[in-house]
Amino acid sequence: MAAGAVIHTFTVQLADVDRGVYDELALRVARHPSETDAFMMTRVLAYCLEYEEGIAFSEGISATDEPALVVRDLTGRVTAWIEVGAPDAARLHYGSKLADRTTVYTHRDPQKLLAAWAGKTIHRADAIPLHSFDPGFVDAAAAAVQRRNTATLSVTEGQVYFDLNGVSLTTEIHEHTLAA
Secondary structure, X not given: OOOOOEEEEEEEEEEEOOOOEEEEEEEEEEEOOOOOHHHHHHHHHHHHHOOOXXXXXOOHHHOOOOOOEEEEOOOOOEEEEEXXXXXXXXXXXXXXXXXXXXXXXXXXXXXXXXXXXXXXXXXXXXXXXXXEOOOOHHHHHHHOOOOEEEEEEEEEOOEEEEEEOOEEEEEEOEEEEOOO
């Protein structure tokens, strides 16, 4: 954790009907001073939407050789490389070669990211999904963030129902394919 980071706690009731995942998550999330609330909220959403045994937040901005989220098996091998925001093509290429699966969650315009990655060498680019949310969803969630947060997140048929500190939001999870 970087000096000056602000710690946010999240208690999340997760009900992901699409994947059959139901759990209560207790998260401690460090927000680096240079990190926006929208980026942090995207990290939290990605954690919940990708939740499985072995998932963990990386050291954050200071960990340049790790994604925002990583899933490791019991031997320590990286099984999932989960990026957040707007990673460059070289990071995606590296992560895709290292892990069984790679995915990206963004709070930015997905078309701009796809354009930036077009023509770049990215290992198994056609197998890397880029997930985005409805415009304004992440910003509205970020506006509701406090130091201590209580949330429920339900996913059914690609639709997310998210209640954060009494603010109810919905969004569709949009999946985009990287061009090879």
